[in-house]
Amino acid sequence: xPSGNDHSREGFDRLSPTERDAALKAMEAxxxxxxxxxxxxxxxxxxxxxMEGFFADPIYGGNRNKxxxxxxxxxxxxxxxxNKALEYRGKKVVxxxxxxxxxx
Numbered sequence: 001x002p003s004g005n006d007h008s009r010e011g012f013d014r015l016s017p018t019e020r021d022a023a024l025k026a027m028e029a030x031x032x033x034x035x036x037x038x039x040x041x042x043x044x045x046x047x048x049x050x051m052e053g054f055f056a057d058p059i060y061g062g063n064r065n066k067x068x069x070x071x072x073x074x075x076x077x078x079x080x081x082x083n084k085a086l087e088y089r090g091k092k093v094v095x096x097x098x099x100x101x102x103x104x
Contacts, residue, residue, distance in 0.1 A: 026039070027039040027043035027046075028040070028043045054068045055069070055074075057076070057077065057099045058099045059099055059100045059101045066097045066099060069097040070097060073094070073095075074097060075093070075098065076098040076099055077098050077099055077100055081095065
């Protein structure tokens, strides 16, 4: 790993998992130093993109096997569950999520 806070000299993919974690934490805190840009807004954009991919419909390439939807109990595409909102308020909902591909 590069010395100090300069994480731009070595490829992120060549860092060990521990070094990657440290680099991401430094970027999140705005403490990583890059020559041409501020690390904090870069981290925020990276994080936002990762969350969008993790929670998006699997048809777009992320959220393989709807794992994130299952994790949070999100039913997926159909809006047909709106009539059950009051019935399930405050209760764990166990409905198999459905994606766009399930309706194709």
